[in-house]
Amino acid sequence: MVEALTIVLAMGVTRGWRAALVGTGAALLALAAIVAALGPALTVIPIGALRLVVGALLLVFGLQWLRKAILRASGWRAVRDEQALFEREAAEARTAARESHAGLDWYGFTVSFKGVLLEGLEVAFIVVTFGSTQGSIPLAAAGAGAAAVIVVIAGVVVRGPLGRVPENTLAYVVGVMLTTFGIFWGAEGAGVDWPGDDAALPGVLAFVLLVSLGYVTSLRRRRLAPA
Amino acid sequence: MKRFARFWWDFVVGDDWRVAAGIAVALALTALLAATSIPAWWFLPLTVAAVLWLSLRRAARY
Numbered sequence: 001m002v003e004a005l006t007i008v009l010a011m012g013v014t015r016g017w018r019a020a021l022v023g024t025g026a027a028l029l030a031l032a033a034i035v036a037a038l039g040p041a042l043t044v045i046p047i048g049a050l051r052l053v054v055g056a057l058l059l060v061f062g063l064q065w066l067r068k069a070i071l072r073a074s075g076w077r078a079v080r081d082e083q084a085l086f087e088r089e090a091a092e093a094r095t096a097a098r099e100s101h102a103g104l105d106w107y108g109f110t111v112s113f114k115g116v117l118l119e120g121l122e123v124a125f126i127v128v129t130f131g132s133t134q135g136s137i138p139l140a141a142a143g144a145g146a147a148a149v150i151v152v153i154a155g156v157v158v159r160g161p162l163g164r165v166p167e168n169t170l171a172y173v174v175g176v177m178l179t180t181f182g183i184f185w186g187a188e189g190a191g192v193d194w195p196g197d198d199a200a201l202p203g204v205l206a207f208v209l210l211v212s213l214g215y216v217t218s219l220r221r222r223r224l225a226p227a
Numbered sequence: 228m229k230r231f232a233r234f235w236w237d238f239v240v241g242d243d244w245r246v247a248a249g250i251a252v253a254l255a256l257t258a259l260l261a262a263t264s265i266p267a268w269w270f271l272p273l274t275v276a277a278v279l280w281l282s283l284r285r286a287a288r289y
Contacts, residue, residue, distance in 0.1 A: 052254065055254070056250060056251070056254055057239075059250045059275065060239060060240070060241070060246070060247050060250055063246050063250070063275070063278070063279055063282075064241040064242070064246070066279065067241075067242070067243070067246070067279065067282055067283060067286070068242075070279075070283060071283065071286055071287065074287070076286060076287045077286075121238065122238075179275065182275075183271050183272050183275055186250075186254055186257070186271060187257055187261075187267070187268060187270075187271040189254075190254050190257040190258040190261055190267075190271070191257075191258055191261035191262060191267070192257060192261045192267045192268050192270075192271070193261075193268065194268050195266075195268060200268070204272060207272050207276075208272075208275075211276045211279075212279075215279070215280060215283055219283060219287050222287065223287070
């Protein structure tokens with residue numbers, strides 16, 4: 001969401017706010033359509049198979065987030081720089097040709113649309129998977145909407161890219177949560193009975209947290225060790 | 228079409244296809260273990276931790 005805000009800000013400042021905001025609105029409508037289409041389709045699947053599919057998806061996404069966050073936290077991968085991304089996007093936008101479609105600057109519209117759609121797709125998948133497993137897609141969508149509103153308000157208040165947001169810490173927390181639920185539901189879907197049923201969830205969370213922190217420490221030591 | 232397929236591959240599989248493959252194998256083995264009389268709840272967390280570590284080791288050029 002933070003990256004999407006940076007892209008839209010860069011387009012708004014350099015190419016005009018109309019195209020940037022229309023592109024953002026169109027992408028949000030497309031994301032809502034994806035959630036509206038996928039959500040009811042998933043509820044048709046039996047709960048056991050649904051948990052297996054959702055668990056596998058959450059594990060794939062969660063481990064992607066966690067892997068990147070661990071590599072960044074341990075110094076093996078550069079931490080994202082929102083200010084640099086903003087300046088790069090703005091520089092490209094200034095030199096791009098002006099072409100109008102339906103009264104809109106096409107470059108500003110398409111870059112904003114793609115930025116919000118691609119960044120929002122993961123959020124849409126999280127909404128659909130969590131919502132369908134817990135039987136309340138509207139509530140999950142409302143949570144994602146609230147997060148988007150907070151990011152937009154923060155962007156308006158700061159009047160620029162959210163460079164001071166601890167983005168890697170947020171990505172790390174999201175990675176830990178997705179991996180935890182992925183393990184829990186994936187195992188249930190595969191036929192596992194957790195000791196204590198839902199009470200096992202905090203135990204899985206603690207395990208993922210401790211293991212990932214151990215990996216950060218180990219990789220950081222490895223990086224700082226003399227060659 | 229090729230770009231569309233590439234996008235979905237990058238979106239679902241990400242930087243390391245071995246992680247996605249490892250998860251698929253881990254879930255299949257968990258299902259096999261769960262079908263026996265042996266408690267299977269411990270297997271997936273440990274396998275996921277191992278898959279993550281192997282991917283991190285590769286990325287950090289051990």
